[in-house]
Amino acid sequence: MKRGMTRREVMGAGVLLAGCMCGCRTEGDPAASRSTCCDTPALEPESVTLGSGGLTIDLLKAPSLQEVGSSAYVIDKSRSLHLIVVHPEKRRYCVLSRLCTHGGQVVSYNRLRGVLQCNNFNHSIFDLNGRVLKGPAERPLVSYPFVFVADALVVSL
Amino acid sequence: MLRRWLAPICLAGVSLLPACASGPGLSARPWRNPKDGMTFLRVPAGSLTAQVSAEPNGFVPQEVTFTDGFWLGRTEVTVGQFARFVKETGYVTEAEKAGNRFTWRSPGFPQDASHPIVYLSYNDALSYARWAGVDLPTEAEWLYACRAGTTTKFYWGDIVDDRYLWHRCNTQGTGTRPVALKRPNAWGLYDMVGNAWEYCRTGDGDTCFALRGASWTRCPQYRTRQGTMTGNLLEEAVEPRLQRCDPYPKYPPYPWDDDRGFRCIRRTVPAPEYLR
Numbered sequence: 001m002k003r004g005m006t007r008r009e010v011m012g013a014g015v016l017l018a019g020c021m022c023g024c025r026t027e028g029d030p031a032a033s034r035s036t037c038c039d040t041p042a043l044e045p046e047s048v049t050l051g052s053g054g055l056t057i058d059l060l061k062a063p064s065l066q067e068v069g070s071s072a073y074v075i076d077k078s079r080s081l082h083l084i085v086v087h088p089e090k091r092r093y094c095v096l097s098r099l100c101t102h103g104g105q106v107v108s109y110n111r112l113r114g115v116l117q118c119n120n121f122n123h124s125i126f127d128l129n130g131r132v133l134k135g136p137a138e139r140p141l142v143s144y145p146f147v148f149v150a151d152a153l154v155v156s157l
Numbered sequence: 158m159l160r161r162w163l164a165p166i167c168l169a170g171v172s173l174l175p176a177c178a179s180g181p182g183l184s185a186r187p188w189r190n191p192k193d194g195m196t197f198l199r200v201p202a203g204s205l206t207a208q209v210s211a212e213p214n215g216f217v218p219q220e221v222t223f224t225d226g227f228w229l230g231r232t233e234v235t236v237g238q239f240a241r242f243v244k245e246t247g248y249v250t251e252a253e254k255a256g257n258r259f260t261w262r263s264p265g266f267p268q269d270a271s272h273p274i275v276y277l278s279y280n281d282a283l284s285y286a287r288w289a290g291v292d293l294p295t296e297a298e299w300l301y302a303c304r305a306g307t308t309t310k311f312y313w314g315d316i317v318d319d320r321y322l323w324h325r326c327n328t329q330g331t332g333t334r335p336v337a338l339k340r341p342n343a344w345g346l347y348d349m350v351g352n353a354w355e356y357c358r359t360g361d362g363d364t365c366f367a368l369r370g371a372s373w374t375r376c377p378q379y380r381t382r383q384g385t386m387t388g389n390l391l392e393e394a395v396e397p398r399l400q401r402c403d404p405y406p407k408y409p410p411y412p413w414d415d416d417r418g419f420r421c422i423r424r425t426v427p428a429p430e431y432l433r
Binding site: 038039082098099104105106108110112113117119121122123125133134135136 | 258259265266325326329330331374375376377378379380381382411414415416
């Protein structure tokens with residue numbers, strides 16, 4: 001006589017199916033998509049003062065840089081500079097050129113790997129000192145020195 | 158007892174079904190390559206309308222017909238399969254020979270045997286395919302199989318859908334993912350978009366290639382240095398346009414990368430000469 005699936009068999013199948021679905025969805029959910037982005041935000045204009053010798057970034061006026069793992073860009077048109085400011089750790093910042101030395105396209109900060117990665121097809125990778133970790137770029141990104149003055153970064157250009 | 162275990166497996170393990178031992182005949186049944194264990198799925202006969210370069214008008218549409226269909230690897234070739242090839246043949250990849258900092262053994266992020274193989278050159282991919290008794294698809298074959306009869310931008314629709322692909326945002330830029338975790342296309346092929354770029358043959362035999370399908374490093378879109386938002390970069394990777402060899406590339410070709418892999422094809426008839 002034919003018999004249908006027992007409750008235990010049905011539950012077994014359900015557990016297996018549920019396991020598969022969870023395993024497939026963990027990293028693909030919309031929240032994960034938002035947390036890493038190729039699109040670096042612009043630094044708040046009110047936080048930046050451009051001077052003859054460099055620029056000053058008032059961190060208290062730069063919410064985009066407050067969170068550890070954040071980054072923001074600033075453009076100094078008078079010097080044709082595109083900079084990216086990275087906040088990888090508490091009280092640690094890095095200021096580098098934002099343009100890849102291979103094809104000149106922009107780089108963005110990958111917080112999970114702690115690197116800068118070009119957004120273009122060949123996606124050269126640089127460390128936070130600007131050194132090339134993976135080509136095809138051959139030259140490092142320019143890294144700009146700065147000092148902390150109170151709650152501001154004073155960057156020498 | 159057997160029935161007790163069989164029922165859950167049947168419900169959950171659809172992917173276990175396509176395992177056949179014989180060579181590919183004209184049936185639509187999957188074929189399992191005994192050399193590397195890859196399952197090949199039947200891609201039916203049909204045609205693809207692609208843009209091809211034509212002087213002086215740029216590109217013109219051309220219909221490419223596949224009269225006999227072919228078999229295409231269900232997934233990208235995996236690290237485990239490539240390791241078997243290396244173990245059997247002692248093959249050394251071009252990146253290894255060049256002393257590159259990263260290679261398939263150490264690509265700069267964690268991988269296990271189920272991930273797509275990366276850090277191969279086009280020649281490495283060809284060497285593997287020859288060993289496995291198969292070939293690399295032409296760009297036209299790849300595009301036709303990728304679209305799987307659909308007419309939308311992607312095989313699932315017109316906008317990026319994370320249920321179907323791994324890209325730079327949903328991997329958080331941390332590396333490849335095991336093959337076949339996302340949804341396949343209508344012909345059962347996994348990761349045709351995302352995870353690893355795939356080498357394809359283009360017009361000139363073994364010397365020219367195209368990369369199709371995008372990868373885990375590809376941004377869906379981003380703002381360029383001029384401040385304009387790029388077009389859909391993933392869409393470009395599956396656009397039905399056949400490339401031609403560029404004798405004067407803007408930048409020297411980069412021979413391997415951490416997101417370049419491949420899948421193989423098995424044909425019953427040779428690819429038309431103009432596609433090889």
